[in-house]
Amino acid sequence: MVSRRHVLASAVAVGGAAALPSSVDKVRASSVQAYTDVDLSAVHGDPPPYPESTHHLFMHGVASGDPLPTSVILWTRVSPSPEAVPGSGLGDDVLLTWQIALDERFSRVVREGEVLATAADDHTVHVDPFGLTPETTYFYRFLAGSTASPTGRTRTTPDADSSPESLRLAVASCANLESGYFGAYSDIARRAWAGEIDVVLHLGDYLYEYASSVNPGKTGVSRPFEPPWEIVTAADYRVRHGQYRRDTELQAAHAAAPWVVTWDDHEIANDATVPGAQGHDLFEGDWAARRAAAMGAYLDWMPVRATNPAEGGRLYRSLRFGTLAELHMLDLRSYRSGPGLIRSTDPERTMMGQEQFTWLSQKLSTSAATWSLIGTSVMISPLELLDLDPAVRAPLAAITGADSGAELATGLNADQWDGYPADRERLLTQIAETRPDASTVFLTGDIHSEWAGKVSHRGRVIGAELVCSSVSAPNLDDALHLPTGSAVSRAAERHVLANNPHFEHVNLDAHGYLIVRLDAEGVEGRWLRVDDVERAGSPVRVGNSWAFAGGA
Template sequence: MLVSDTAAVRRRAVLAGGAVAVAGAGLALAAPAHADNPVFRHGVASGDPLPDAVIIWTRVTVADDATPGSGAGAAATVRWEVAADENFASITASGAATATADTDHTVKVDVTGLAPGCVYFYRFTALGQSSPVGRTRTAPALGASPDGLRFGVVSCANWEAGFFGAYRHLADRADLDAIVHLGDYLYEYGRGEYGGRTGSVRPHDPANEIVSLADYRIRHAQYKTDPDLQRLHALLPFICTWDDHESADNSWSGGSGKHDPAVQGPWADRKAASARAYLEWMPVRASRSGSGVQIYRRLRFGTLAELSMLDLRSYRDQEVKPGAGWREVDNPQRTLTGRAQMDWLTAGLASSTARWKLVGNSVMIAPLVFPPLDPATTAAFTQALGIPQSGLPVNADQWDGYTADRARLYRAITEHGVSDVVFLTGDIHSSWAADLPVNAADPAGPSAGAEFVVPSVTSSSLGEVMQAPPRTAAVPVEEAIKGVNRHLRYVELDSHGFGVLEVTAAQTQMDWFYVVDVTDPRTGLRHGASFAVPAGGRMEPRTTPAS
């Protein structure tokens, strides 16, 4: 018998017994693998749920010297099973794969023929050992109308900056359908190059900045040994995209601000190595695109929601430089998305029949400028001084540095009458809620949607960069930002944590939760804020998290 997984059933369970108590039954599924299971020491994971399919993943350690990135170790046969029950009395699908050094002994299986809207359990067997049991779930049927969906939303997890308490608290919940990871799943820096408030809490492996395929494999493997991340992967499917740090800081199609070809070799080689390791180690369903790999993709959750996951690194032009470079911000030839991805995104939004059009968006799309200007009245000012038409961008790495692409997207949304578009964003280590007016100087005017930005799991916040105690120096900055950018409804620049997005026919609501101390592996948690977007409406505050 398949386990039906309706949102109403899960909410009743949480209300009746508490999320931690209910999730306790699943703790055995997600026990850290490396402690007593040397073959499957990197755990198990699942991802990209479809109504009839899901990716399952593991890595097999075939010998003690067959460490990640080593290229050592013989091939091994890995059997996998997917069942409708935790005891595997009813096997739904099974098969065998081969783990080889060519893929760093990782195994990734796209399991098909599954039933929609159901919980499944999965496991792997190799070299006489069984992996931890993972739990996953398929998306609702395309024509189904689920009462609700709930996603954990995360980004920016720097190993050296702290412990992944945000992942632990997400794993303690029993009401989530999936985890949406918006990028910077790992960081490329060498030891001590980019820590947190108190420096490096735990050292990166390898010690150097990662550049080669072996380097990237070793770093991915290290992150997969974290017990909180390992447990969360085993409990829920992940839906991921990459941002810059999966390759190198502020990367673009032809390089990175931190990449020196004279020292580190051709950028194309480094990018290919980082992409290969990512696709080996992550439960992501990628497709071929010419000579490269395409990870932008779309997932449907019945008639309630459609999620478009973007790739905002592989096709973008180089970020403009301050000063004379400001003139290039409005250049219509510059792109963030690339033409093919923009066409795919706008066509998908225009044709979507889902109530909510969600966009997994690694960098902030809401304007953050000083001051926000009205392009219709500032042409001479722009011509004389070279200031972008909408104002000076604070961060040209975001959509603010590629205003022509943002205008194309907004125009497609408004001209096709697309409603209920919500962007889910990471990257900037802070929390934001924003309306998306077509003209930022007129926040009450026509809107292209709304945006929720989630904080970092551990990566340094503004307050930490300023070496200021929490909720001191950042507070006046937050108020100043909101005062100048009136479309911004919430700004919190200090805290680490995650978001929980609830989607119903009536509204989408984002609840921000913040960990108390990233240097404490058992850190507590607090509710930070909640904002909702009613169907057909504008952003509104909420006093309590969705229940």
């Protein structure tokens, strides 16, 4: 367990001009080691930040995910003919050879085999090779005849008994193709190839289901959606996944490191629950069929070891990083009893569902790892927006997902854990009882803005929460059509911090992602920020950091 120390928060100005310290961060300088802002473009090239549409066999790239000590899922999609586009159901079966090697030139292949790509799976394949060595970097590729896929880089996790010194996770969410470019993913790719990132966590809104032009960026649509209508059918979801995976920046990030993913609502429909969704209307057909199709397409296209919850399978799962950390990835969309309701005490109103709660409780109480990381698609910390200037509260509530009149009246967001207080209380009680040394860290996405703070239960700190900003989806300055870091945003941040003292960092304008580094002594989050997501190739700079030392 982590040492008993007082909780420490810190911000560091790093990289000279690269630092973008927010004047409202309630943090203080510390001796946390500065992050070197090196030019990583030379490390492994700089992918062109626009979608590639020319047909070739491996035009959707490669990916890996859900690493274990002896295996990691390897993924690709093959396009056997120009007509065999995602969602078409067209194209012959293709027998692929997969290879995994210790070197990029494949002179030391350690495992290989064959896998059949078929139209039934949208010509996507998942390979679970096993027999690999723990804590080892591997390179992998697929071959169709004499044509080779791009080469991917991946890494197995440490043995369960070993004690790795540290773990570095890139944490990302909310990538809207129409509201900007994916510079965050390019940066993840460069840093992963440079050995600065072990695993990429994607916490949802990997894609958006909207029709074109519904949710543009500050100045408009960067790249129009395919198909242009709101995606509803299995074919629609597959087409949208295929479009995303032609983005070379996203391809580069997938190819550079293993990903561990969970969905939020937009992979399915806005504010999705079991009985329905805010974003699903009667004329769009049967909700259960849409949900199953969306989940099926996601599982086909992601490098994930999971089965479809809409068909009795499950996405929630744990991954172990030796004795240092255990990561629990939650699925907060497959068991939601219905829309959230602020201050409801109804114990039946659930986000996790009983089975997932029991599973997580067992994991938390039996894990011997120093840190418990909980990947949650939506924020667990309460958020109170009361008394905020209505002209700012409305767009802020909209970007944090609170888009109903009732929510605006209270200023709270019922799609987050705030809307399921009984579920939250049950989980925090469980953590307080089984992990009293404040060694639980929630890693969160969804709200297109940077947040960090301590998580308390009945006045006692039991952990921390770190929230990544959006890869590109709009946030406060975009919604208000103001420059990044305007006086309006800064005032809103001050208001949020003053009324929500458990938060110690917030930035409502930044886009990018979060790097979380943990060791036996503590956890440090550092936000990476894209200068201008609407400009292809825009620089990514090191932003604020926030540290948490755990300890009761």
